[in-house]
Amino acid sequence: MDILIASLLTIITAATPLVYASIGEMITEKSGVLNLGVEGMMLLGAVCGFATVHFTGSEALAIGAGMAAGAGLSFIFAILVLGFQSSQVATGLALTIFGIGLSALLGQELVGIAYDGLPKLAIPLLSEIPVLGPLLFNHDILVYGSIVLVVFVVWFLNHTRSGLILRAVGNSHDAAHAIGYPVLRIRFLAILFGGAMSGLAGAYLSLAYSPLWIENMSAGRGWIALALVVFATWRPWRVMIGAYLFGGITILQLHMQAQGVGVPSQVMSMLPYIATIVVLVLISRDRSKIKLNAPACIGKPFHPTS
Amino acid sequence: MRQFQEMPMLFKLIKRPEPSKSMVFLSPVIALILTLLSGVILFQLLGVDPMEALYAFFIEPLTSRYGWGELGVKATPLILIAVALSIGFRAGVWNIGAEGQLTLGAICGGGIALLFYDVEAFWVLPLMIVAGIAGGMLWAGIPALLRTRFNANEILTSLMLTYVATLLLSLLVHGPWRDPDGFNFPESRIFNDAATLPVILEGTRLHMGWIFALALVVGAWVLMSRTIIGFQVKVVGEAPAAARYAGFSVNKVIWLALMLSGGAAGLAGLVEVSGPIGQLLPTISPGYGFTAIIVAFVGRLHPVGVLFAGLLLALSYLGGESAQISMNLPLAVTGVFQGLLLFFLLASDVLIQYQLVRRSSPSAVTQ
Numbered sequence: 001m002d003i004l005i006a007s008l009l010t011i012i013t014a015a016t017p018l019v020y021a022s023i024g025e026m027i028t029e030k031s032g033v034l035n036l037g038v039e040g041m042m043l044l045g046a047v048c049g050f051a052t053v054h055f056t057g058s059e060a061l062a063i064g065a066g067m068a069a070g071a072g073l074s075f076i077f078a079i080l081v082l083g084f085q086s087s088q089v090a091t092g093l094a095l096t097i098f099g100i101g102l103s104a105l106l107g108q109e110l111v112g113i114a115y116d117g118l119p120k121l122a123i124p125l126l127s128e129i130p131v132l133g134p135l136l137f138n139h140d141i142l143v144y145g146s147i148v149l150v151v152f153v154v155w156f157l158n159h160t161r162s163g164l165i166l167r168a169v170g171n172s173h174d175a176a177h178a179i180g181y182p183v184l185r186i187r188f189l190a191i192l193f194g195g196a197m198s199g200l201a202g203a204y205l206s207l208a209y210s211p212l213w214i215e216n217m218s219a220g221r222g223w224i225a226l227a228l229v230v231f232a233t234w235r236p237w238r239v240m241i242g243a244y245l246f247g248g249i250t251i252l253q254l255h256m257q258a259q260g261v262g263v264p265s266q267v268m269s270m271l272p273y274i275a276t277i278v279v280l281v282l283i284s285r286d287r288s289k290i291k292l293n294a295p296a297c298i299g300k301p302f303h304p305t306s
Numbered sequence: 307m308r309q310f311q312e313m314p315m316l317f318k319l320i321k322r323p324e325p326s327k328s329m330v331f332l333s334p335v336i337a338l339i340l341t342l343l344s345g346v347i348l349f350q351l352l353g354v355d356p357m358e359a360l361y362a363f364f365i366e367p368l369t370s371r372y373g374w375g376e377l378g379v380k381a382t383p384l385i386l387i388a389v390a391l392s393i394g395f396r397a398g399v400w401n402i403g404a405e406g407q408l409t410l411g412a413i414c415g416g417g418i419a420l421l422f423y424d425v426e427a428f429w430v431l432p433l434m435i436v437a438g439i440a441g442g443m444l445w446a447g448i449p450a451l452l453r454t455r456f457n458a459n460e461i462l463t464s465l466m467l468t469y470v471a472t473l474l475l476s477l478l479v480h481g482p483w484r485d486p487d488g489f490n491f492p493e494s495r496i497f498n499d500a501a502t503l504p505v506i507l508e509g510t511r512l513h514m515g516w517i518f519a520l521a522l523v524v525g526a527w528v529l530m531s532r533t534i535i536g537f538q539v540k541v542v543g544e545a546p547a548a549a550r551y552a553g554f555s556v557n558k559v560i561w562l563a564l565m566l567s568g569g570a571a572g573l574a575g576l577v578e579v580s581g582p583i584g585q586l587l588p589t590i591s592p593g594y595g596f597t598a599i600i601v602a603f604v605g606r607l608h609p610v611g612v613l614f615a616g617l618l619l620a621l622s623y624l625g626g627e628s629a630q631i632s633m634n635l636p637l638a639v640t641g642v643f644q645g646l647l648l649f650f651l652l653a654s655d656v657l658i659q660y661q662l663v664r665r666s667s668p669s670a671v672t673q
Contacts, residue, residue, distance in 0.1 A: 080649065080652050084652065084653045084656040085656055085660070086652035086655060086656070087652070090648075091649075093648075094645060094652060097596060097644060097645045098645025098646065098649065099645075100641055101638055101640070101641020101643075101645050102638075104636075104641060105638040105639060108636050220465070220469050223462060223465050226462060227466075230459065230462075264480075266474070266476050266480070267473075270469070270470045270473050270474075273467075273469045274466070274470060276466050277452070277458070277462075277466050277467070280458045280462055280463060281452055281456045284456055284457045284459065285455075285456040285457060287457050303321075
C-alpha cells in the first residue's frame with residue numbers, strides 16, 4: 001500500500017511540469033500563435049530557478065525567477081514573430097536552440113550542487129486522512145498551483161469576456177481586428193503567459209521533480225507538452241488528463257527499470273517518446289476533429305492594415 | 307499599403323512592392339555582424355577580453371593547414387543535412403529530427419562495419435554508405451508515413467524519434483556491440499581500415515565525406531533549378547492551393563522531402579562514424595542535426611548558400627573548442643552564438659519584404 005501511494009505521488013510530480021507547460025502553450029495557441037520554443041524556455045526556467053534558490057535560499061524568488069526567465073525568452077519570440085513578421089516555426093526552433101545553449105552556459109557552475117527540494121505543505125486535518133491524505137493534501141505549493149491554474153483557465157476561456165476575445169483573435173484575426181480588438185497586443189500577452197508557464201514548468205523540474213541542475217534536464221518534455229496540446233484538442237481539462245497519463249507512463253517505466261523486468265533500461269526510457277507519437281497519430285488521424293478544435297489562425301501571421 | 311501600428315515613432319515599415327533580392331543576401335551579413343557585436347558584450351559579461359576571445363573563436367582555428375581540414379570535417383555533416391533540409395523547408399515540410407536520422411545512419415552503417423569486422427574488402431565501405439543512407443531514410447520514413455496516412459505533425463514525430471534513436475544507439479554500445487576487449491567502456495570496436503573513409507588532404511583529417519557534401523550541393527542545385535520536381539517542391543511550399551489546382555501531389559512532395567533529408571542525414575551519420583570518429587560511441591554528434599536547421603536558413607535554403615553557411619557554422623564549433631582550450635571558455639558559448647545568429651537573421655529578414663523609412667519623409671508614403 002505504501003509503495004502504491006509512493007508511486008502515485010511520483011506520478012503527480014512527473015505530471016505537474018507538463019500541466020504548466022501545456023496549459024501555457026495552449027493559451028498561446030488559442031491566440032493563434034504556435035511557439036515551438038517550449039523546450040528552450042523550460043530549460044532557461046529550470047536553470048534560473050535553481051540558481052536563484054542556490055544563491056538566495058528563497059523558494060518564492062526561485063519560482064518567480066523561473067517564470068521571469070521563460071517570459072523573457074518568449075518576449076524575444078513575440079518581438080520577432082509579431083514585430084518582425086518572422087516565421088513562427090523557425091523562430092520557435094531558434095528559441096529552443098538558444099535556450100539550450102544559454103541554460104548550459106549559465107548553469108555550468110551549478111552542476112553537482114544539491115538542494116532539498118520544495119517543502120511539502122500539508123493541509124491541516126485533511127492530510128491526516130489515511131491514503132487520501134498523503135495522496136491529495138500533502139504536496140508542494142506548485143502542485144496545488146497547477147490545479148488552481150487549470151480551474152482558472154477553464155473559467156477564463158469559457159466564462160469571461162477576455163477569454164472569448166482571446167479565442168476570437170485565434171480563430172479569425174481579421175474579424176477580431178475589424179471589430180477593434182488589438183490583435184497584436186492580445187497575442188503578445190498570450191505569448192508572455194505561455195513563456196512564464198513554460199519557465200515555471202522548468203523551475204518545477206529543477207526545484208521539485210529532481211532538485212538539481214543538469215544540462216538538458218528537460219529531456220524533451222517541452223516537446224511532449226506541445227504534443228499534449230494537440231492530444232487534448234485545445235481543452236484544458238484534457239490537457240491535465242494527458243499530463244497525468246504521461247506522468248504515469250514516465251513513472252511506470254522508471255519503476256519497471258528499478259524492478260529489473262529483463263528489458264534493457266533504454267527500451268523502457270523510449271516509452272514516453274513512443275507513447276507521444278502513438279497518441280498524436282490517434283488524435284490526428286481524424287482530420288475533422290483537429291479542424292474543428294484547432295484555433296483557425298494558428299501559425300498565420302497578422303499584419304494590421306491601416 | 308501596409309504598416310505596423312506598434313513600431314517606434316521614428317521609423318515605420320512599409321511593405322515593398324516585391325521582395326528585395328539584395329536583402330536576401332545582405333540579411334545573413336547583417337545578422338553575422340550583429341552576432342559578433344553581441345559576442346563582444348557576451349565575452350565582457352564572462353569577464354574575458356572580447357578581442358582576444360573573438361580572435362580565439364574565429365581566427366585562430368584557421369591559422370593552420372590542419373585547422374582548415376577540421377573546418378571541412380565539421381562542415382561536412384552540416385552541409386549534407388542542411389542542403390537536403392532546405393528542399394523540405396521550401397516545400398513547408400519541417401523535418402527537425404535530422405539528428406535522429408543521423409544517429410540511425412551511424413547505427414546501420416556502423417553495424418555493417420562491425421558485422422564485417424574480419425573482412426578487409428573493397429565492398430565494405432560502399433555497403434556501409436548504402437546502409438547509412440537507408441537507415442536515415444527508414445527513420446525519416448516513419449514521420450512521412452504518419453504525416454501522409456494519419457495527418458500527424460512531422461515536427462513532433464520526427465523530434466520524438468530523435469530521442470528514441472539516441473537511446474537505441476546507447477543500448478547497442480552498452481550491450482551487444484560493446485568492444486569485447488574494451489574494458490567494459492560503452493564503445494564499439496574501432497573500425498578496420500576497409501571500413502574507414504580515406505583522408506583526402508594529407509596532414510589533416512579531411513576525408514572523402516567532404517566530396518559527398520560538394521556533390522550533394524551540385525546535385526541539389528540541379529534538382530531545384532533544372533527539374534520539374536524542384537519546381538513542384540517550390541510551388542507546394544509557396545502556393546499550396548495552386549499546387550493542388552495544378553494536380554501536384556502534396557503527399558509525394560512530403561515523401562520526397564523526408565526521404566532526401568533522411569537519406570542525407572543518414573549519410574552524414576555514417577560519414578561521422580567511419581571518418582573522424584572511427585567507431586560507435588554513445589554520443590556521435592554535437593547536435594549537427596539541429597545546427598543544420600540554422601545552416602539551412604542562413605544559407606537562404608539555397609544549395610550554394612548552404613555551402614558557405616555550413617562553413618560558417620562549422621567555424622563556430624571549431625572556435626568553441628579553440629576558445630575552450632586557449633581561454634578556458636565554456637563550450638556552451640557555441641550554442642549561444644548559433645542561437646543568436648538565427649535570431650538576428652530572422653529579424654533582419656523583415657527587410658526582404660518591408661522597407662524601413664523615416665516617419666517624417668513624405669516621399670516614402672507615395673507608393
